[in-house]
Amino acid sequence: MGMQFNETQMTEFKRLVARYPEGKQKSALLPALHLAQESFDGWLSTETMDYIANLLSIEPIEVYEVASFYSMYNLKPVGKYVFEVCQTGPCMISGSDNIIDYIKKTLDIKPGETTKDGVFTLKLVECLGACGYAPMMQVGKIYKEHLTKEKVDAIIAEYRQLAASKN
Amino acid sequence: MGVKLLLDKANVPGIRTYDVYRREGGYTAVEKALKEMNPETIVEEVKKSGLRGRGGAGFPAGMKWSFIAKPEGVPRHLVCNADESEPGTFKDRYLMEFLPHLLLEGLIIASFALGSNDTYIYIRGEYAWIPDILEEAINEAKANGWLGKNILGTGFDCNIHVQRGAGAYICGEETALIESLEGRRGNPRIKPPFPAIQGLWMRPTVVNNVETLAAVVPIIKMGGDEYAKIGVGKSTGTKLISACGNINKPGVYEIDMTVSVEDFIYSDEYCGGIKGGKQLKACIPGGSSVPILPANLLLKTAKGETRYMNYESLSDGGFATGSMMGSGGFIVLDEDQCIVKNTLTLARFYRHESCGQCSPCREGTGWMEKILMKIEQGKGEMSDIDLLWDIQRKIEGNTICPLGDAASWPVAAAIRHFRDEFEWHVNNPELSQTSNFGLQHYADPIHVPA
Ligand SMILES: Cc1cc2nc3c(=O)[nH]c(=O)nc-3n(C[C@H](O)[C@H](O)[C@H](O)COP(=O)(O)O)c2cc1C
Numbered sequence: 001m002g003m004q005f006n007e008t009q010m011t012e013f014k015r016l017v018a019r020y021p022e023g024k025q026k027s028a029l030l031p032a033l034h035l036a037q038e039s040f041d042g043w044l045s046t047e048t049m050d051y052i053a054n055l056l057s058i059e060p061i062e063v064y065e066v067a068s069f070y071s072m073y074n075l076k077p078v079g080k081y082v083f084e085v086c087q088t089g090p091c092m093i094s095g096s097d098n099i100i101d102y103i104k105k106t107l108d109i110k111p112g113e114t115t116k117d118g119v120f121t122l123k124l125v126e127c128l129g130a131c132g133y134a135p136m137m138q139v140g141k142i143y144k145e146h147l148t149k150e151k152v153d154a155i156i157a158e159y160r161q162l163a164a165s166k167n
Numbered sequence: 168m169g170v171k172l173l174l175d176k177a178n179v180p181g182i183r184t185y186d187v188y189r190r191e192g193g194y195t196a197v198e199k200a201l202k203e204m205n206p207e208t209i210v211e212e213v214k215k216s217g218l219r220g221r222g223g224a225g226f227p228a229g230m231k232w233s234f235i236a237k238p239e240g241v242p243r244h245l246v247c248n249a250d251e252s253e254p255g256t257f258k259d260r261y262l263m264e265f266l267p268h269l270l271l272e273g274l275i276i277a278s279f280a281l282g283s284n285d286t287y288i289y290i291r292g293e294y295a296w297i298p299d300i301l302e303e304a305i306n307e308a309k310a311n312g313w314l315g316k317n318i319l320g321t322g323f324d325c326n327i328h329v330q331r332g333a334g335a336y337i338c339g340e341e342t343a344l345i346e347s348l349e350g351r352r353g354n355p356r357i358k359p360p361f362p363a364i365q366g367l368w369m370r371p372t373v374v375n376n377v378e379t380l381a382a383v384v385p386i387i388k389m390g391g392d393e394y395a396k397i398g399v400g401k402s403t404g405t406k407l408i409s410a411c412g413n414i415n416k417p418g419v420y421e422i423d424m425t426v427s428v429e430d431f432i433y434s435d436e437y438c439g440g441i442k443g444g445k446q447l448k449a450c451i452p453g454g455s456s457v458p459i460l461p462a463n464l465l466l467k468t469a470k471g472e473t474r475y476m477n478y479e480s481l482s483d484g485g486f487a488t489g490s491m492m493g494s495g496g497f498i499v500l501d502e503d504q505c506i507v508k509n510t511l512t513l514a515r516f517y518r519h520e521s522c523g524q525c526s527p528c529r530e531g532t533g534w535m536e537k538i539l540m541k542i543e544q545g546k547g548e549m550s551d552i553d554l555l556w557d558i559q560r561k562i563e564g565n566t567i568c569p570l571g572d573a574a575s576w577p578v579a580a581a582i583r584h585f586r587d588e589f590e591w592h593v594n595n596p597e598l599s600q601t602s603n604f605g606l607q608h609y610a611d612p613i614h615v616p617a
Pocket residue numbers: 219220221222223224225226228248249250251252253336337338339340341342374375376377379380568569570573
């Protein structure tokens with residue numbers, strides 16, 4: 001597949017690599033994978049990983065082993081918007097169970113699944129450093145905090161609308 | 168009102184921008200350090216300040232700096248640990264989000280003291296909007312001559328780079344962080360060699376927490392001796408506490424370490440008491456890895472003395488009756504919380520985050536989660552409680568990095584102090600599915616044997 005960074009993405013890629021000394025370009029792997037995931041539909045296919053390996057002059061296996069270690073990289077296709085809801089202790093004692101149940105019911109999916117229309121994926125994650133603003137979830141780069149059922153409804157509506165406007 | 172050294176300007180409108188930060192006295196510490204001091208005298212001041220690492224282990228910062236190897240012709244690096252993934256901890260996020268220039272100031276001074284021309288901030292990947300804030304601040308600092316080549320005409324060059332992680336708690340451990348910065352899986356390294364000798368790209372490296380580096384700014388401004396006068400004993404200066412759980416006012420607070428735990432929880436200046444007028448049942452005072460304490464041992468030590476929010480007092484009694492300051496992630500549980508469920512979520516966290524290199528940690532965390540799940544679901548047996556105790560003991564101390572200990576301690580402390588509640592779950596398989604054990608005796612006064 002002819003998956004390639006466009007010009008803007010390539011400029012950003014080069015900026016990332018330039019932060020490390022000569023010969024240490026492998027250090028740019030994590031940031032490069034973030035960039036690739038954002039650029040290519042929110043997940044990392046084998047083709048994407050091979051492309052990154054080639055750009056950084058490293059072996060494909062060096063990319064696979066990193067991509068599979070870190071929880072933020074998706075190795076399978078995901079919905080347009082991924083709801084990553086925190087379920088760790090501090091969020092749990094602040095009511096995250098109720099929020100998770102509510103999202104499951106409202107979107108009619110289980111954790112790890114994507115809605116039929118391909119808009120939402122639900123993922124349960126561990127502490128995101130927002131324990132004082134619990135319950136919370138992350139959607140893309142954004143944290144949605146102090147969640148209530150009403151707030152969840154509003155967030156779902158917000159992203160449904162966004163998805164519709166992009167179609 | 169306690170002394171504030173880090174957050175004193177946090178509420179000034181626009182303090183995130185260079186202009187306002189500078190107008191409020193920003194970058195005077197860099198000026199002083201680079202023009203009036205040299206690397207040795209800076210390290211000396213930090214030593215005198217008694218500043219202890221704020222990332223969790225509490226190792227004296229000045230001492231760590233003095234260990235850095237200086238082989239001829241080999242570059243050295245400072246790495247700022249902004250991985251902040253310990254459940255209950257969200258203070259570094261606050262510093263970076265609202266006071267990015269304070270962190271940069273600390274980073275420039277520390278880079279000068281350590282001789283780091285390329286300094287890296289490794290930030291957890293989920294804090295995805297913060298690198299933009301930091302890079303904006305870096306550009307402003309550069310434009311105003313505080314970063315880049317020949318800073319203030321001293322001949323010192325320094326660049327600061329921000330790198331995002333990608334979701335792995337273990338990358339907060341300093342050698343795993345270094346591996347990750349090199350573009351690999353976050354597998355902790357066997358020590359020695361320590362990073363101060365062979366760290367990033369096998370070069371001498373110092374890894375410090377965000378808050379530790381920010382604290383260097385007031386230390387340079389006021390001098391190490393003055394800084395050391397704040398606080399008590401070996402708990403010098405101020406500490407950021409991120410408070411969460413069942414309290415009225417969750418958030419990030421700066422304390423000088425003379426406030427009592429009771430005041431911290433109940434006074435309006437800090438947590439504002441337990442939410443909904445409920446009663447305090449338990450607290451994990453220093454991030455999820457440190458031992459949980461029941462209310463009665465939290466507010467007073469086993470000797471019946473007032474417990475304070477500082478390193479010594481929080482650990483008074485050792486693991487038998489005390490806890491730790493840790494990262495300052497203060498998690499409060501009210502009377503309605505189930506200790507078994509809470510322990511289960513933490514066990515799941517550590518199982519998820521184990522890097523898998525050592526079998527006691529990889530296998531043990533999985534078993535602890537399974538057994539806790541069984542007890543939580545009312546399918547446990549009495550022998551499971553002893554089995555849990557056994558497993559945690561076999562992990563502790565038998566692993567490459569301290570994540571193994573961090574996974575063991577919460578389970579050990581929960582059983583040590585809340586065994587009744589575990590037994591109640593086993594004895595009441597049905598009732599435990601619809602109701603909670605509640606407060607019981609956990610807030611009752613402790614009787615110390617004479
Ligand atoms: C499993 C594990 C996770 C850690 N996570 C963090 C972290 O998120 N942030 C941090 O500053 N230190 C963390 N540490 C401590 C670091 O290894 C290291 O001690 C610290 O960054 C040193 O900085 P300091 O001396 O300024 O505290 C962690 C340690 C372990 C074992």
